[in-house]
Amino acid sequence: MTDPRADLGFPTGGVLLGIDHGIKRIGVALCDGARIITRPLLVIERTTREAEFALLQGLIKKHQAVGIVVGLPLDVREATAGNFTPESRTVRRWVSRLKAVVSIPVILWDERFSSFEAESRAEAMGRDPNEPIDHWSAAVILEDYLQAHHPAADPPTEPEPD
Numbered sequence: 718m719t720d721p722r723a724d725l726g727f728p729t730g731g732v733l734l735g736i737d738h739g740i741k742r743i744g745v746a747l748c749d750g751a752r753i754i755t756r757p758l759l760v761i762e763r764t765t766r767e768a769e770f771a772l773l774q775g776l777i778k779k780h781q782a783v784g785i786v787v788g789l790p791l792d793v794r795e796a797t798a799g800n801f802t803p804e805s806r807t808v809r810r811w812v813s814r815l816k817a818v819v820s821i822p823v824i825l826w827d828e829r830f831s832s833f834e835a836e837s838r839a840e841a842m843g844r845d846p847n848e849p850i851d852h853w854s855a856a857v858i859l860e861d862y863l864q865a866h867h868p869a870a871d872p873p874t875e876p877e878p879d
Contacts, residue, residue, distance in 0.1 A: 726822040731783035734758075734776060735859025737828065737851050738787060738808045743769060744851025746859050747780055755860045757852035766811070770818050777821060784821050787812050788828030788858040826862045828854070 727733065730750055737744035743761040748754060761772055776782065790804040801809070809825065816823050832854050839853045 727784040734782045734785045735855040736787045737854035742851045744855035746856035755856045757856045760851045785823040786862045789825040
């Protein structure tokens with residue numbers, strides 16, 4: 718039986734990029750090589766796919782990333798039935814094209830509720846309300862992936878009574 722926490726083709730350690738793909742912007746986040754700490758990195762204003770991919774390739778090289786986790790927008794009602802929204806189909810097409818130009822694994826990860834969580838975190842950090850939160854959403858997506866695949870150590874157990 719396969720471990721459900723398996724890294725889906727990612728090497729055991731190393732930096733991962735998280736991506737929140739949007740219509741106007743792409744949020745990018747990363748984690749440290751031990752995959753413990755995530756942080757928002759930057760927001761890319763959408764222009765051309767070629768420019769976006771070139772920038773992402775530069776980030777892969779600069780941060781020595783070994784994998785990419787891209788948020789997949791799913792509708793709560795439709796996702797359980799196996800249907801995808803127009804937005805999720807767009808992201809899937811974009812990811813298939815990204816996979817063709819990068820040399821590291823790229824996976825899709827459920828991004829439901831990431832924007833709500835990102836807004837809450839950014840607000841707690843004193844973010845200007847006019848500033849985009851796409852990179853915060855990318856950090857939430859990446860953190861969710863990491864928590865699912867690298868859960869914290871089990872809490873200590875109580876010793877058995879004598």
